Amino acid sequence: MKQIWIITKKELKGYFDSLMAYILIVVFLGLSGFFTWLYGSFDVFYINQATMQPFFSVAYWTLFIFIPALTMKQLAEEYKTGTIELLLTKPVSDWQVVTGKFLATFLLIATTLALTLPYYISIASIGPIDHGSVLTGYLGLLLMSAAYISLGIFASSITSNQIVAFLLALIIGVFFQILFGIMSGAFPGTIGDVISYMDMQYHYHSITRGVIDSKNIIYFATIIMAGLMASELSLVKRNIN
Amino acid sequence: MDISVKNVTKMYGTQKALDNLSFEVKTGEILGFLGPNGAGKTTTMKAITCYISPNEGDILLGGTSVAKSPDLVKKSIGYLPESNPLYLDMPVMDYLAFIGELQGVSKEIIEFQVQKMVRICGLNLEKHKKIGELSKGFKQRVGLAQALIHDPEVLILDEPTTGLDPNQIIEIRELIKEIGKEKTVILSSHILAEVEATCDRVLIINKGKIVADGTPESLRKEAQGKEILKVGVNANDRNDVFTSLQQLPEVDLVSFVDDSKLFEIESKVGMSSVESIFRMCVDKGWFLTQLTPVEKNLEDVFRELTK
Numbered sequence: 001m002k003q004i005w006i007i008t009k010k011e012l013k014g015y016f017d018s019l020m021a022y023i024l025i026v027v028f029l030g031l032s033g034f035f036t037w038l039y040g041s042f043d044v045f046y047i048n049q050a051t052m053q054p055f056f057s058v059a060y061w062t063l064f065i066f067i068p069a070l071t072m073k074q075l076a077e078e079y080k081t082g083t084i085e086l087l088l089t090k091p092v093s094d095w096q097v098v099t100g101k102f103l104a105t106f107l108l109i110a111t112t113l114a115l116t117l118p119y120y121i122s123i124a125s126i127g128p129i130d131h132g133s134v135l136t137g138y139l140g141l142l143l144m145s146a147a148y149i150s151l152g153i154f155a156s157s158i159t160s161n162q163i164v165a166f167l168l169a170l171i172i173g174v175f176f177q178i179l180f181g182i183m184s185g186a187f188p189g190t191i192g193d194v195i196s197y198m199d200m201q202y203h204y205h206s207i208t209r210g211v212i213d214s215k216n217i218i219y220f221a222t223i224i225m226a227g228l229m230a231s232e233l234s235l236v237k238r239n240i241n
Numbered sequence: 242m243d244i245s246v247k248n249v250t251k252m253y254g255t256q257k258a259l260d261n262l263s264f265e266v267k268t269g270e271i272l273g274f275l276g277p278n279g280a281g282k283t284t285t286m287k288a289i290t291c292y293i294s295p296n297e298g299d300i301l302l303g304g305t306s307v308a309k310s311p312d313l314v315k316k317s318i319g320y321l322p323e324s325n326p327l328y329l330d331m332p333v334m335d336y337l338a339f340i341g342e343l344q345g346v347s348k349e350i351i352e353f354q355v356q357k358m359v360r361i362c363g364l365n366l367e368k369h370k371k372i373g374e375l376s377k378g379f380k381q382r383v384g385l386a387q388a389l390i391h392d393p394e395v396l397i398l399d400e401p402t403t404g405l406d407p408n409q410i411i412e413i414r415e416l417i418k419e420i421g422k423e424k425t426v427i428l429s430s431h432i433l434a435e436v437e438a439t440c441d442r443v444l445i446i447n448k449g450k451i452v453a454d455g456t457p458e459s460l461r462k463e464a465q466g467k468e469i470l471k472v473g474v475n476a477n478d479r480n481d482v483f484t485s486l487q488q489l490p491e492v493d494l495v496s497f498v499d500d501s502k503l504f505e506i507e508s509k510v511g512m513s514s515v516e517s518i519f520r521m522c523v524d525k526g527w528f529l530t531q532l533t534p535v536e537k538n539l540e541d542v543f544r545e546l547t548k
Binding site: 003006007010013014017018081082083084085086087088089090091092093238239 | 287290291292293294311312313315316318320322324326327328329330331335339340342343344345387
């Protein structure tokens with residue numbers, strides 16, 4: 001656990017030293033703030049209701065684009081510069097490296113989301129808000145981010161080219177974000193059910209509506225674990241070729 | 242801490258990088274690792290440092306198996322990988338502290354250790370710069386510093402002096418020698434003079450197998466075989482000298498060197514012709530200008546063994 005934390009600290013510091021973190025925070029707050037308060041046909045004033053739903057819908061898509069940009073360098077750059085050898089010959093396991101990096105990106109996203117709490121406080125002060133659904137909304141965003149971070153690290157673990165890692169993470173993401181939802185309609189019966197279960201929006205929306213079902217939690221936990229384990233496997237693969 | 246490599250075989254696809262390789266290194270020994278490109282030097286080092294696992298065989302560090310408890314083994318190793326990879330966007334001090342923490346250096350002494358490494362490796366003026374801003378020689382020093390930060394029992398250095406200027410090379414060699422007194426050091430290099438200057442023992446490998454093992458002197462002697470002398474004789478007729486030299490009982494072969502009065506003499510196996518050449522010149526009243534043994538250097542040994 002200590003080793004994981006050492007890596008997490010270093011990666012987090014890297015995000016803040018390279019401006020990456022500040023850009024993310026400013027752009028994310030700007031975009032989500034704009035759509036929540038100002039956009040017009042969509043914002044809280046237009047809906048005339050004290051709700052965080054506009055924010056959650058915008059955040060869902062913004063994070064979908066931002067997360068691959070954060071994870072693309074995680075392992076790809078280590079491969080390219082050879083520092084992966086340096087890291088793995090220290091007393092850390094492959095798993096600790098992967099989870100350390102995962103945790104760093106997750107904490108950065110969590111910090112960014114924490115900075116949107118003023119939105120919540122302002123909306124709560126202008127009308128009655130459903131506190132439960134805000135809470136589950138944030139939970140949904142965190143789970144969804146964790147899932148995409150995990151997939152993003154996997155994409156970064158199979159190439160030494162950051163651009164490839166970014167695009168690959170987006171392509172994998174698009175399947176979970178949209179394509180599974182569309183495809184499920186095309187397949188009848190059990191196959192359709194399975195594919196629609198893979199659709200992330202379905203799980204995300206059911207959580208943000210305030211319903212926390214174990215099947216949603218299991219869905220996200222499975223993607224997170226699968227992504228991390230696949231990344232670990234591609235690190236172990238250095239022994240095979 | 243002793244290192245023992247036992248019957249290690251490593252395959253890359255169908256290519257055998259290490260072929261049933263076995264050797265031992267004792268505490269306080271500095272082992273020089275020589276071999277042509279692709280001989281398996283780096284692969285061996287990667288296997289000892291737990292970066293890759295061999296297909297067969299095992300490596301023991303002080304009795305602990307690399308395959309079974311890598312985390313324990315990694316703690317006692319300081320490793321400088323081949324191309325000296327570094328996190329270029331980290332400042333020197335932060336980087337050393339990060340590696341120290343990973344290596345389990347306790348919080349109380351980590352600051353002290355970082356300062357000590359900065360001093361030993363001569364990084365004082367550069368310590369607040371980002372690693373990416375340093376010149377190659379200073380990067381190499383940072384690489385060495387990170388390998389030494391936790392005071393490891395075993396030091397593994399893959400070409401430690403590339404990119405350093407001659408003064409730095411001597412400093413680093415001295416440093417390695419100093420460390421090597423109580424620790425186990427393995428270093429690879431393609432500079433033979435360096436291996437000769439620093440190492441107690443030399444291991445030459447080729448195609449994943451050991452082809453020579455011994456002190457630099459013993460290797461040279463082994464390869465020497467016959468005594469070769471360069472002889473200069475000041476006499477009127479050099480053909481006369483030539484025939485006289487050839488008649489000596491110990492001499493096997495005489496040849497002219499250039500057009501001057503220099504000869505190269507190969508003695509018969511196990512014999513030395515130095516004395517009889519001297520006596521002959523005294524008897525004939527010739528003036529001896531030169532009598533030098535031609536020593537084979539490590540380079541010749543290397544070339545013969547790895548051709």
